[in-house]
Amino acid sequence: MFRQLLSAATLATLMVSPALAANLTMSICAPKQRNTPTKTCIVDGDTIWLNGQNLRMKDYDTPEPSTAICGGAAEVALAKRATARLRDLLNANPWTVETFGRDRHGRTLATIRIDGMDVGDILILEQLARRWPDGHEWWCQ
Numbered sequence: 001m002f003r004q005l006l007s008a009a010t011l012a013t014l015m016v017s018p019a020l021a022a023n024l025t026m027s028i029c030a031p032k033q034r035n036t037p038t039k040t041c042i043v044d045g046d047t048i049w050l051n052g053q054n055l056r057m058k059d060y061d062t063p064e065p066s067t068a069i070c071g072g073a074a075e076v077a078l079a080k081r082a083t084a085r086l087r088d089l090l091n092a093n094p095w096t097v098e099t100f101g102r103d104r105h106g107r108t109l110a111t112i113r114i115d116g117m118d119v120g121d122i123l124i125l126e127q128l129a130r131r132w133p134d135g136h137e138w139w140c141q
Contacts, residue, residue, distance in 0.1 A: 026090040028083060042090070045082030045129060046120070047107070050097065056107035058100055060120030061132040063139045070140035078139050082128040089119055 029041035029049065037052040045062030048055050063071065065079035089095075093114045100109040112119045123129035130137060 026087055028087060042083055042087050044079060045086050045123060046132075048086075048090075048112075054107045055097065055099070055110040055112075056103050056105070057120055058109040058111060059118065059132055060124055060129045061135065061137075062123065062129045063137075070137065075139045078128065082123055085123060085126065085128055086119060089114060089122060095119070 039049040039052050042048050046057040062082040063075045063079040096113045098111045
């Protein structure tokens with residue numbers, strides 16, 4: 001039983017090694033880009049595609065760049081900054097991904113870590129994101 005739990009936990013953590021991260025350039029997804037088994041790009045500050053898997057970061061939320069916008073042009077600008085910052089972080093550092101099941105939209109919930117730190121914590125510290133689900137959507141004001 002312990003071995004089965006260990007195997008499941010091991011499978012839930014994907015390591016993007018320094019060599020792979022150096023060769024993996026994360027770009028921002030093109031509008032209406034098709035989903036393929038190799039799709040790898042950044043949707044926004046809290047969602048990416050990695051090898052065809054849609055990953056929604058857990059524990060933090062960033063402003064929306066195109067849907068459900070509550071803060072107008074300022075929110076869209078902040079969303080673009082959060083997306084660009086996530087891209088810069090992933091392209092400049094080795095990182096790991098840990099997965100945690102699925103959200104209500106069928107996306108895999110995940111945490112990306114750089115040097116052990118959740119990228120969400122970095123974005124929150126830089127005022128590009130909020131804690132999820134209990135953080136206030138301060139960009140809606």
